[in-house]
Amino acid sequence: MGWVSNQSQFTLITGQFPACNARLVHAGLFFSTPTLSFFMQFAQRLQNVETSAIRELFKLLGKPGIISFAGGFPDPALFDATGIAQASAFVLANNPGPVLQYGATEGYQPLREGLSAFMANKGATVTADGLIVTTGSQQALDLIGKTMISPGDKVIVEAPTFLATIQCFRLYGAHIIGAPIDADGVDVDKLETLIEEHKPKLVYLIPTFGNPSGATLSLARRKRILDIAARTQTLVVEDDPYGELYFDAAPPPSLLALSAEVPGSRDWLAHCGSFSKILSPGLRVGWLIAPAALLAKATMCKQFSDAHTSNLTQAICAHYLTLNRLNDALAVVRSTYAERARVMADSLRRELGDAIAFNQPQGGMFFWASLTGANGKSANAPEFAKRAIEQGVAFVPGAPFFAHDPDLSTLRLSFATADVAKIEEGIARLGRAL
């Protein structure tokens, strides 16, 4: 209650299913209902969360046949439905009682063990007890907010960063400070200065194929960040839903994996993982790895929140991991997204030329671009978005991804859900909208 959306308009911008709160959060599209909020005394904390300027854009959505690069969803055609069906059938046939019963807040033990092995394959040592299963990594972020942030606490994030994290941390009263990024991720010199100046409660980073930035933090910067975390005793939260979606070479090891090389850093590191982008977001299975004291508090807060993540979907994930299908499924996702990213880059260069600047992502789902204003073209992305919708193509202007001082020339384009022909046509429409 309290949030509503225009379902058909939302569907257009995401190119996905009818709207619900979770989807609104993911796209950063929030609608308050004036009549309800007029009569109801909502919690004061809601005043910290602003409605998004993107909603203005929605008034212009309504045309059939729109091509959407706006959503943040993986391509459902790439879900390994056969493998998930096999895993579902197995757990329901062999273990129906426990998987349909209430379970432990920390998570379904076979999955915790499976995740420990999964993380070991990625170079990170974590015991089954050193992680908890969460209802998507979004819940892990919420639990971090709940356990760590008091009103007025400072939090440093990348500028730009995942909008739902900004909104979530603001609900807990965080004062959010943006640290600049470039193609190699967050600028570590500036980050260090900001940490020394503001002494934040935590630093939130998406080091690999960031959303929305597409950027990947270099190995050298990763090590420096761990060093700074240990030296300044600052909690760093690594959010890593996209790390497996690399196109050619694997990205540098996660901060979690590298923390073994930097003494003391593991004590100041939390890591959020998720099956959403590698298996299926509808399963709502993510995980949180954190120092024991933080994990214990997060587990306590999860008890009051949802008691535990669905045992059934946890068991499906646990069994799926034993089927040895994930690598093959991921290989298809990686090559499909790689081709789409290549086509999007070529199309952008061909259709928009030097009016747009971007770094070619090496993985993930997003292009982060900025309008240069070259040849007298507009450098205002929100205005451009309106003209783009008139031409039948949607993207998300970049401004809402900044906690403050938005860069109005920026925009995010997802290449995950449109096929190659749609990408070419959609970017041609963008060219006409310039």
Ligand SMILES: Cc1ncc(COP(=O)(O)O)c(C=O)c1O
């Ligand atoms: C950077 C980032 N973190 C966390 C999430 C939440 O994902 P989930 O809750 O589906 O695991 C997303 C989803 O788009 C994301 O982009």
